[in-house]
Every structure is written in C-alpha cells, then in structure tokens.
Amino acid sequence: MRVAAPEALDELRSVKRRGLLSIVLLQANQRVHEEKLLNWLWRDEDGSENLAELRRTVTKVRRVLKRTPSRPELRREGEYYRLDVNPDLVDFHVFRRLAKEGAGARERREHRKALSLLESALELWPEPVAFENVPLSWARQASDRLVEHELVPACRDYYETHLALEHYDVVVSHLRQRPALLERNETIAAVYVRALAVVEDADAVADFRERFADGFREHFGEDPSERFFALCRRLIDEQPPASAYGLPEPPCLLPRDVPDFVGREDLLTTLDDWLVADDVPGVAALDGLPGSGKTAIAKHWARTRAEHFVHGQLYADLEGFGPARPLAPSAVLARFLAVLGVHQADLPHGVEERVMLLRHKLRGRRVLVVLDNVRDAAHVRPLLDATAPCSVLVTSRNRLGLADCRHLTVPSMAPHEAVALLHRRIRDGRARHEAGALRNLARLCDGLPLGLRIAAEYVAARSDVAIGDLVGQLGSRQRLLDLSSPGDSEYRTLRAVFTSSFALLRPEAQRLLRLLGLHPSASITSPVAAAMAGTPVPDVEDVFAVLLGARLVDQKTVTGYRVHDLVHAYAGDSARRYLGEAERREALVRMVEFYRTTVDNAVRTIEPSLTEVPAMAVPSGVTPLEFADPEEALAWCTEQRAQVLAVSRVAADEGLHEQVWRIVGRFAEVLKRHGDPREVVEVHEMALRSAQIAASRLGEAMLTNNLGSALLGVDEFEQAETAFRRALQLSRELGDDLGQAVALHNAGHAAFLRGYLARAGRLFTEGLELFTRLEHRLGRCKAYLHLGDIEWRQGRARAASLCYRHALAIERHPDVLAKLAAFHHETGEPDVAVEYGREALRLHREARHERAACGDLLVLAEALHDLAEHEEAMSCAREATSLAESCGDLRTKAAALELTGVCAEALEARGRAAEFWTAAADLFEELGDSRAARVRARLAEAGAARVMPEQRRAGNGSVEDLRDLPAGQDREARHCDGLRPAEPAQAAAERRNSVLDHGGQ
Known part of the structure; x- marks a missing residue:
C-alpha cells in the first residue's frame, strides 16, 4: 500500500505529510489525539513536541485533500484531529470490508463467492509492505501489525478457499x-x-x-x-507416489516454438487473462483467416506459459483443413491416454469410454491442452468434454460458436509488426538499408503472416538482389499466391491454403466470394454485392454470414464488409478462371449500374436543381440506394468516393463508356472536395475520353467543363481556360443555355486567375445575364461574387463590398461568407471576419467540403491572431494543416505550417515556431515554390532575435509578413478570387470553390 495523490505530488514530497495522511486515512472518521500524532511522526527526531510543525503539516495536508475529487475534510476538534471521508474511497477500508465478507462466505461454504470477494480485497494490497513510501519507525511498526492482523488472515482465507476447490x-x-x-x-x-x-x-x-x-x-x-x-x-x-495420479512425469507434446515470433502482445495478454489469471480452467478459441498465424500464436503462448501448467501440456493437430481427412476425436483421445500411461491393451474402444477415462486422468492436474486446426464445433466437442478439468486452447479457421468458450479472432499483423517479421526472416543487411522496400513488401502481403513468411523466404533466397527490385518483380498479388518457400509442399502456397477453405464452402458462398473478387476494392457493401449477384440483399446477407463464419471476410459496419487483400486477389483470379465470360460480364455491368444509379440518386438528393443526364435502362437485379436527406446522401458519397473512382476505371476498361461519363460527371462536386487534385484531373480525362468514344456531345461538354475545374486545382490556369472555352463551344452547339452560362463563368474565373481582369469581367457579365434569364440562383450568386473580386483587385473596396453583399442577398452560400471573412480581415475588421469565417466553416463542414474548410480555417487563424486570440488561432492553423494534407494540397499545407509558426511565436513558443517554419520551408522547396526563401528568412531572423533580442524588429512574427508575395512575381497576377494577396492558402481554396461544375454544381 502506498500513499499517493497524483495531482498534488509537490505537496507530498515531505515524509511527515505522507505520514500524517497515512495515519488519518488509516483512522478514517476516528479521532486521533495530537500527542499520538507528535509521537508517531517525530519519534525518530529531537523536538518531538513540535506542535507548531504538526499544525503546519496539517495545513499542507488539507491543501492536498482539497484538490482531490471527493474533497475529504481534516477537522480539528480540540486536541484531536479527525478525517471525515467515505471509507469506500480508501483502499485499506475497502480491503477490510471485502476480506470480512469473503471470510463470512467461506464459513458458509459459498466458495465461489468467497474467492471473488477475497481476490478483490487482495488486489487492493498488491505488496506485503504497507506504507512503503513512508520511512518512519511508526510506519514500519504499523506495517508489521497490518500484515499480521489484516493481510495474513485474508490470504489464509483466500488460499484455503482455493484448496477447498482443489x-x-x-x-x-x-x-x-x-x-x-x-x-x-x-x-x-x-x-x-x-x-x-x-x-x-x-x-x-x-x-x-x-x-x-x-x-x-x-x-x-x-x-x-x-x-x-x-x-x-x-x-x-x-x-502417495506420483504414479498414483497416472502421470509418471509431466508430458509435453507442444511443437517447437516459432523462432521469429514478433508482436501480438494484445492477443497474448488476452489469453493470459482467459487461461492463466482466472482461477477456473477455461476454454479459448482462436479463429481467423487462413494463414493469419493462429497456430503460431497458440504454440508461442503455450510454450512461454508452461510454468503455469506444472503437470504438462498436451497438443494435437486435428488437420481440419488439410488435404487429408481430419483426424478423428477418438484417435486424439487414444494419443492423449497413451501419453498419460494407459497401455494399448487397457484402452477403451468407445469414444464415450475414452472421454470418461481421460477426464479421470486429468482430474486435479494443472495441464494445458492445445487442439490445433479444428474443422468445426462437432469435430472438437468430444475432446472438450474429455479435457474439462483443464484449460484448453483451440484454433480453427471457422468461428466455432461453442458454449462456455471465449472466442478471439486473430487479425492481420499491424504494419510495424509485419515489417519486424520480414526483418527477422530476411536476416541480412538489405533489410536494414531498404526500409521503404520492406514496408512495400509488408503492404503487398497486407499483414498476413503466412504471406509475409513466404515473401520473406523468397527475398532471403535471392540475397544478391535488392529488395525493392524483388518487390517490383512480384508486382501484383497474383504472383504472391503461388510462391512457396524452398522445400515446402504445394499445400503451403497461399493459393493452396485458401483453396482448402474455399472448397468447404457452400456453392452460393463460393459464387459470392468470386464475385467479390471482381469488385475493384476489397471493401464492399451488401447492396453492391446483391447487385453483382442479382439477388435480394437479405439473401446476400445470409451468404455473408457463411463467409464470416469461415473468416474469409470481416464485417466493418452494418452493411460494410472487407476481404483481406490476398483473399481478394485469390477470389478475383478464381472468378476469371471458373466463371463464364457471360456471367462475369453481367456481374460487372450490374456493379457499375448500381454505382451509376446510386450516384445519380445521391446527387439529386443533395442538389435537386442540378442538370440531369439522359436516363439509361437499369438491368434487372440492380436496386440502387435511396437517401432520406442530403446529409445521408453526402455521407454515402464521402464514404464511397474511392470505390466510385475504382469502379469508374473498371467500367472504362470494360468499355462501359456511357456509364463512365455519367458517373464521373454527376460525381464531380464530391470529387473536387476530397483527395489528391491530380487524381481528380486523371479521372476527368478518363471520363472525357469515354464521353468522346460514346459520341455523347452532352457528356463531352459536361466533362470538358469539369476537367477545367480540376485543372484549376493543380494551378494549370491556361489549360483550364482552354477547356472552359471548348465547353462553351460544345454547349452552344447543343443549344444548352445553362451549359453556356457555366462555361462563361468558369472561363472568366480562369482569366481572372491569369490576371486578365477586363476579359474576366466581360465573361462574368455574360454569364450573369444568362443565369438571370434562367433564374439560376447559385450562378447569379457566384457571378456577383467574382465581379466583387475584380472590384477588390482594382482597389475599389466599396464597390467590391456591394457586390459581395448582393451575392449574399441572393444566397447565403458558404463561399460568399468565406469571401466576406477575407474581405473584412483585409479591411481591418478582424472581429467581423471571425463572425463570417465561423459561419462559412460550419457550412463547409456540413457539406463535407474539406478544401474550402481549410481556407476558412486559415482566414480565421489570421483574424484571431489579429485579435490576440493566439491559442485559438494556432488551433485553426493546425487543423488547416491536417486538412490540407488529407486533401493532397501540399502548397496549402506549407502555407498553413508557416502560419502555425507565426501563431506559435506569438505564444512565445519559439522552438515550436522554428519547427513549423522549417517544415514549411522544406515543403515549399520540394514544390519549387519561391516562398521557401521568405520562410528561411523568418527562421534566420528568429535565430538572430534569440541571440540579440534588443535588435529584434517590432514587425517580426506579424501575420503581415505572411502576406508578402514571392519576389519577382506580380501581386495582382497571384491574387486569387479577390482574396488579398496576403494569403496563398485561401487563394488555393478559392480556386476550387468558385468554379461551377456542369451537372455537378
């Protein structure tokens, strides 16, 4: 027992204060005379009558008590002191109560209850020494008395109860x-x-x-x-002699431990809790994907915990999934009985008799039984009956669902564990020098231990070849499926291991797993799978339950499932080998159509006024998702973004070009809000080719416009303007007035970013006229917004303000609010800027527009910095950094890092400021951005200021420094969307926010 108060350690450094606290806690709610306190605390020193020192100590202890959540009170009552405290808050008094209740239960022969109470009591007294951090003679004597009169009786009762239970x-x-x-x-x-x-x-x-x-x-x-x-x-x-128990010596049938076992600490600890810490022998079952390391974990745990099973360890591989027939329970029982001294002539013939005899032989003995590679519950149940007196560890690929058994699913290895395993298996200098290649190899194996071992042997056997070259040679996971270690049988390839589990599935489960292999992502939902299979969702869920039981898929959400990458590769290969071409094609078409129709429903729910695309017939068996509200639709779009892109690429490869341009064209707004902007360009170029192949002029116009929007996201302003002008031409040929208005508006935006203000003004005005005639609110709103930008760029703040407020009156759009936030910050009204900025941020977050939210956060950070709200400003800048990284916007990330450093310096955290500025400068240099020189200058100046603070310039660290443009560049040409030249990050966000996608905005 110790005396501790973590929140008040400084006050308890004094031995006397810890001693006083120990006494009053021990005597809780009882009066203690001050003479006793003086004697106990100062017995070892001169001046034991130091009453004044005692009272000062009391005062210090009271301060400690006031800082505890329960705030117990140390009262003085004349010459006595008393601590008023709830005894249940003091471990010693809880210990005493539980020990008394446990002793009573033992006397009544309620052994299980007694054991639980006494164990809980002893957990509160982990060491025999009491008050080990109170080095006073009183404490030593008190400790001896407490051990003799409190601890020893409780321990006696506890262990006597164990003896009663054998x-x-x-x-x-x-x-x-x-x-x-x-x-x-x-x-x-x-x-x-x-x-x-x-x-x-x-x-x-x-x-x-x-x-x-x-x-x-x-x-x-x-x-x-x-x-x-x-x-x-x-x-x-x-x-009696040991032979009387039928055990001439403790048997150990465990196979050799895995020599390079790494990680899995959480699983090993769980097995400790289930099979060692508990007083009653238990049963634990490890299940999981073929090759996930269940046997290795079982062997390692059993080998390293042998001291807990002093009468031996029994092991049997039941061969439930091998190429031969599974080992019968009767044969396992015979093996165990033979090891335990039963001669062949005395061996019973019936399974029931063998079960009874083995149970008798194991009675009262601490033996661990490991039953490896079990097929199913029926396969292992007789053995569990026979080994009931012992702890049993079972492994199986299937979820066994046994009663009175704890089940634990073995996941793939964590990335750091997978790399450590490869490092140990390869065993040469390449593993140390090619860390990146090792990580790529671990990623290729998706953390599957069997795959990692096979891949490591492949690399180790080619010691003269760089690991990176070998990983590149492996290429896709298909090659990895057929690799085997030197000397391994064919059964040890991943393909053979997966096939042995696949062969046990029902036909409908085999078919579904193959269809899942056709999906481009290892993550899939049951509605998608139902569409691919052409069956209702409930039926598919039933089949998923079979795959879950076989541990060939994992369930991540109510309708979401994930197939391990290597199993996914195996399933895809199996589909190509064994499904007919017609069946495979039909499944792919239904998959693509599910995503096309669901995307269409989602976009229509989010923004009903958007341009529709020509309808297509929906194949039978495809039921797209419907959405109750825009929030639900937007959540699905965000969650399924990667899958939509992957399916679009598959559709293009399969020649489904009509579907490709429709999916990407409708999904454009979601695409530009998240992810790498270069990927957005690539996807739109692919979709544009599909529209051209499909000879769809509407699709070509839509995708050309949206490609221009994507090009703005990667600073390709001239190419973007060319794309918008091509979209304008196509829309005129089609007689599409809204398409023309959108193209005019976007071409104006591109011209504005290139610094051609007059041309931009003309294009915005033409677009505004068309939007007005079409009564298109968003288009009118954005047009006034950009006309305001032109006024602001030319220094006409009043005219710019009128345009912005006109836009706001049309629609309280978050882009308008963001622009007003930037405008008011630039014109010296940071409090107004904060108000608009917070509303813009809230709306952009609701719309899950990460890039726009990133710009809002940077404007907010600057305005809050001007208001001396430096902590909140820094929080905004840090969040902007994180968002920019998740969006793949490295320039904005660098700008956010620079601003974070400014905020850190304002908080006098100069060391952290230097760290942020260094990261910003490195990133700017990597991007070839001349702003790196400015940030390096900041770092140099900050270093000089630390050496000679009297020479520090008053303006150092001001956000005004962040507004300087790179040397040699025209301020007006770099200014974006009317944003002050001060903020490149906000400019980047505005480049993406202010265009209109045809059919997607």
Whole structure:
C-alpha cells in the first residue's frame, strides 16, 4: 500500500505529510489525539513536541485533500484531529470490508463467492509492505501489525478457499511469486505445503520445510511451531507416489516454438487473462483467416506459459483443413491416454469410454491442452468434454460458436509488426538499408503472416538482389499466391491454403466470394454485392454470414464488409478462371449500374436543381440506394468516393463508356472536395475520353467543363481556360443555355486567375445575364461574387463590398461568407471576419467540403491572431494543416505550417515556431515554390532575435509578413478570387470553390 495523490505530488514530497495522511486515512472518521500524532511522526527526531510543525503539516495536508475529487475534510476538534471521508474511497477500508465478507462466505461454504470477494480485497494490497513510501519507525511498526492482523488472515482465507476447490496448483504458483509473504508467515507456509504435497511430491515438501525453518530462525531467532513440523511430517508420510495420479512425469507434446515470433502482445495478454489469471480452467478459441498465424500464436503462448501448467501440456493437430481427412476425436483421445500411461491393451474402444477415462486422468492436474486446426464445433466437442478439468486452447479457421468458450479472432499483423517479421526472416543487411522496400513488401502481403513468411523466404533466397527490385518483380498479388518457400509442399502456397477453405464452402458462398473478387476494392457493401449477384440483399446477407463464419471476410459496419487483400486477389483470379465470360460480364455491368444509379440518386438528393443526364435502362437485379436527406446522401458519397473512382476505371476498361461519363460527371462536386487534385484531373480525362468514344456531345461538354475545374486545382490556369472555352463551344452547339452560362463563368474565373481582369469581367457579365434569364440562383450568386473580386483587385473596396453583399442577398452560400471573412480581415475588421469565417466553416463542414474548410480555417487563424486570440488561432492553423494534407494540397499545407509558426511565436513558443517554419520551408522547396526563401528568412531572423533580442524588429512574427508575395512575381497576377494577396492558402481554396461544375454544381 502506498500513499499517493497524483495531482498534488509537490505537496507530498515531505515524509511527515505522507505520514500524517497515512495515519488519518488509516483512522478514517476516528479521532486521533495530537500527542499520538507528535509521537508517531517525530519519534525518530529531537523536538518531538513540535506542535507548531504538526499544525503546519496539517495545513499542507488539507491543501492536498482539497484538490482531490471527493474533497475529504481534516477537522480539528480540540486536541484531536479527525478525517471525515467515505471509507469506500480508501483502499485499506475497502480491503477490510471485502476480506470480512469473503471470510463470512467461506464459513458458509459459498466458495465461489468467497474467492471473488477475497481476490478483490487482495488486489487492493498488491505488496506485503504497507506504507512503503513512508520511512518512519511508526510506519514500519504499523506495517508489521497490518500484515499480521489484516493481510495474513485474508490470504489464509483466500488460499484455503482455493484448496477447498482443489486449486492446488494455483496456491503453489501464487505463493511462489510472493516470497516475502510465504517465507515469514507460518500460517501461509502451512497452506502452501498442503497444496505442494498434491502438486509435486513428498521430497518437495521436505525441501521447503528445511528452507522455511532456516529462514524463520534467521529472521525471528526461533524455530517454527511444532504444529508446522507435525503438518509437514504427516504430508510427507501420507503423500502417495506420483504414479498414483497416472502421470509418471509431466508430458509435453507442444511443437517447437516459432523462432521469429514478433508482436501480438494484445492477443497474448488476452489469453493470459482467459487461461492463466482466472482461477477456473477455461476454454479459448482462436479463429481467423487462413494463414493469419493462429497456430503460431497458440504454440508461442503455450510454450512461454508452461510454468503455469506444472503437470504438462498436451497438443494435437486435428488437420481440419488439410488435404487429408481430419483426424478423428477418438484417435486424439487414444494419443492423449497413451501419453498419460494407459497401455494399448487397457484402452477403451468407445469414444464415450475414452472421454470418461481421460477426464479421470486429468482430474486435479494443472495441464494445458492445445487442439490445433479444428474443422468445426462437432469435430472438437468430444475432446472438450474429455479435457474439462483443464484449460484448453483451440484454433480453427471457422468461428466455432461453442458454449462456455471465449472466442478471439486473430487479425492481420499491424504494419510495424509485419515489417519486424520480414526483418527477422530476411536476416541480412538489405533489410536494414531498404526500409521503404520492406514496408512495400509488408503492404503487398497486407499483414498476413503466412504471406509475409513466404515473401520473406523468397527475398532471403535471392540475397544478391535488392529488395525493392524483388518487390517490383512480384508486382501484383497474383504472383504472391503461388510462391512457396524452398522445400515446402504445394499445400503451403497461399493459393493452396485458401483453396482448402474455399472448397468447404457452400456453392452460393463460393459464387459470392468470386464475385467479390471482381469488385475493384476489397471493401464492399451488401447492396453492391446483391447487385453483382442479382439477388435480394437479405439473401446476400445470409451468404455473408457463411463467409464470416469461415473468416474469409470481416464485417466493418452494418452493411460494410472487407476481404483481406490476398483473399481478394485469390477470389478475383478464381472468378476469371471458373466463371463464364457471360456471367462475369453481367456481374460487372450490374456493379457499375448500381454505382451509376446510386450516384445519380445521391446527387439529386443533395442538389435537386442540378442538370440531369439522359436516363439509361437499369438491368434487372440492380436496386440502387435511396437517401432520406442530403446529409445521408453526402455521407454515402464521402464514404464511397474511392470505390466510385475504382469502379469508374473498371467500367472504362470494360468499355462501359456511357456509364463512365455519367458517373464521373454527376460525381464531380464530391470529387473536387476530397483527395489528391491530380487524381481528380486523371479521372476527368478518363471520363472525357469515354464521353468522346460514346459520341455523347452532352457528356463531352459536361466533362470538358469539369476537367477545367480540376485543372484549376493543380494551378494549370491556361489549360483550364482552354477547356472552359471548348465547353462553351460544345454547349452552344447543343443549344444548352445553362451549359453556356457555366462555361462563361468558369472561363472568366480562369482569366481572372491569369490576371486578365477586363476579359474576366466581360465573361462574368455574360454569364450573369444568362443565369438571370434562367433564374439560376447559385450562378447569379457566384457571378456577383467574382465581379466583387475584380472590384477588390482594382482597389475599389466599396464597390467590391456591394457586390459581395448582393451575392449574399441572393444566397447565403458558404463561399460568399468565406469571401466576406477575407474581405473584412483585409479591411481591418478582424472581429467581423471571425463572425463570417465561423459561419462559412460550419457550412463547409456540413457539406463535407474539406478544401474550402481549410481556407476558412486559415482566414480565421489570421483574424484571431489579429485579435490576440493566439491559442485559438494556432488551433485553426493546425487543423488547416491536417486538412490540407488529407486533401493532397501540399502548397496549402506549407502555407498553413508557416502560419502555425507565426501563431506559435506569438505564444512565445519559439522552438515550436522554428519547427513549423522549417517544415514549411522544406515543403515549399520540394514544390519549387519561391516562398521557401521568405520562410528561411523568418527562421534566420528568429535565430538572430534569440541571440540579440534588443535588435529584434517590432514587425517580426506579424501575420503581415505572411502576406508578402514571392519576389519577382506580380501581386495582382497571384491574387486569387479577390482574396488579398496576403494569403496563398485561401487563394488555393478559392480556386476550387468558385468554379461551377456542369451537372455537378
């Protein structure tokens, strides 16, 4: 027991204060005379009557108590002190109550209840020494008394209860780990030898008797009592030979431990809790994907925990998934009985008789039984009946669903564990020098231990070749499926291992798994799978349940599933080999059509006024998702973004060009809000080619416009304007007035970004006229917004403000609010800027527009910095950094890092500021951005300021420095969307926010 108050450690550094607190806690709610306190606390020193010092100590302890959540009060009552506290908040008093209740339950022979109560009590007293951090003579004497009168009786009751339940090995194991308690207490030693006589033999009892007597005489100066010696003599005389238990010696049938076992600490700890820490023998079952390392974990855990199973370890591989027939339970029972001394002639013939005999042989013995590679519950149930007196660890690829069994699914290895395993298996210098290649190899194997071992052997056998070259040679996961280690049988390839599980599935489960292999992503939802299979969702969910039981898929959400990457590769290969071309094509078409129709429904729910695309017939068996509200639709779009892109690429490869341009064209707004902008360009170029192949002029116009929007995101302004002008031409040919208005508006935006203000003004005005005639609110709003930008760029702030407010009156759009935030910050009204900025941020977050939210955060950070709200400003800048990274916008990330450094400097965290500026400068240099020189200058100036603070310029660290443009560049040409030239990050966000997507905005 210790005296501790983590929130008040400074006040408890004094031994006297810890001592006083110990006394009043021990005597909780009882009066203690101050003379006793003086005697106990100052007995070892001169001036033991130092009453004034006692009262100062009391004052300090009261301060500590006031800082605790329960705020107990140390009262003075004349010459007495009393601590008013709830006893349930003091471990000692809880211990005493639980120990008393446990002793009562033991007397009533309620052994299970007694064991639980006493164990809970002893957990509160982990060490025999009480007050170990109070080095006073009073504390030492009090500790001895407490151990003798409180701890020892509780321990005696606890271990006596174990003996009543025949847990002899538990008593021996526990007390061997508490030598300070065992070797000084005759009462505890007597309990120990009673258990030792059963667990080991008479010689062990005699050896302990001599060691205990020697230690007792040395410590106390006298012999143990005659009663103790009499007990030992009786146990030695009455102890039967070990053969009487049917165990001539402890058997160990465990295979060799895995030599390069790494990680899995959480799984090993869970098995400890289930099979070692519990007092009652239990059953644990490891299930998981083929090759996930279940057997390796079982062997390693059993080997490294052998000391807990002093009577041996039994092991059997039941071969439930091998090429041969599974091993019958009757054969396993025969093996175990033979090891335990039963001769062949005495072996019962029936399974039931063998079960009964094995159970009898294992009674009262601490044996671990490992049953590896079990097919199903029926395969293992007779063995569990036979080994009921023991702890049992089962492994199976299937979820067994056994009663009275704890189930634990073995996942793939964590990335760092996978790399560590490869490092150990490859065993040469390449693993140290090619860390990146090693990570790529681990990623290729998706953390599957069998795949990692096979890949490592492949690399190790080619020691003269760079790991990176070998990983490139492996290429796709298809090649990895057929690799095998030198000397391995064909069964040890990943393909063979997966096939052995696949062969046990029902036909409908085999078909679904193959169809999942056709999906471009390993993550898939049941509605998509139902569409691919052409069956109702409930039927597909039933088949998923079979795959879950076989551990070939994992369930991530209510309708979401994930197939391991290597199983996904196997399933895809199996689909190409064994599904007919017509069936495979039909499944792919239904998959693409599910995404096309669901995207269409989602976009229509989010923004009903958007341009529709020509309808297509929907194949039978495809039921697209419907959405209750825009939020639900937007959530689906965000979650399924990667899958939509992957399916679009598959559709293009399969020649489904009509579907491709429709999916991407409708999905454009979601695409530009998230992810790498270069990927957005690539996808739109692909979709544009599909529209041209499909000879769809509407699709070509839509995708050309949206490609221009994507090009703005990667600063390709001239190419973007060319694309918008081509979209304008196509829209005119089609007679599409809205398409023309959108193209005019976007071409104006591109011209504006290139610095051609007059041309931009003309294009915006033409677009505004068309939007007005079409009564298109968003288009009118954006047009006024950009006309305001032109006014602001030319220094006409009043005219710009009127345009912005006109836009706001049309629609309270978050882009308008963001622009007003930037405008008011630039014109010296940071409080107004913050108000608009927070509203813009809220709306952009609701719309899940990460890039726009990033720009809002940077404007907010600057405005808050101007208001001296530096902590909140820094929080905004840090969040902007994170968002920019997730969006793949490295320039904005660099700008956010620079601003974060400015905020850190304002908070006088100059070391952190230098870290942020260094990261910003490095990133700017990597991007070839001349702003790197400005940030390097900041760093140099900050360093000089630390050396010579009197020479520091007053303007150093101001956000005004962040507004300087790179040298040699025209401020007006770099200014974006009317944003002050100060903020490149906001400019980047505005480049993406202010265009209109045809059919997607």
